Amino acid sequence: MSFDAVKCTVEYKDGWYYITMTIRYLDGNGNLIGMAPVSASVEKGTPAEMRTQLVAILKPLIDNIVDRLKDGQLGKLDLVDNITAQVNTYLATKT
Numbered sequence: 001m002s003f004d005a006v007k008c009t010v011e012y013k014d015g016w017y018y019i020t021m022t023i024r025y026l027d028g029n030g031n032l033i034g035m036a037p038v039s040a041s042v043e044k045g046t047p048a049e050m051r052t053q054l055v056a057i058l059k060p061l062i063d064n065i066v067d068r069l070k071d072g073q074l075g076k077l078d079l080v081d082n083i084t085a086q087v088n089t090y091l092a093t094k095t
Helices: 047-070 077-092
Strands: 002-013 016-026 032-043
Touching: 016 047, 032 047
Parallel strands: none
Antiparallel strands: 002 016, 016 032
């Protein structure tokens, strides 16, 4: 079993980078078991600052998604709500 990220996009608007991707959960033969969306926003800064922000946001989100996909919660609506809440909580610390 493995995970990968697909459909990754980065958009820049009004001083922020918006990153979206889909995390896929695959069986040993490469067949899709489940998938879930991930999105995050980081304020424009130096490459090192933006990497630090992305790791701070995406690592816990991706860990959460991996755990939930393994548990059979294959991208249910509560997962999307949880991701949105975590990103918004992080962004609130930046304003």
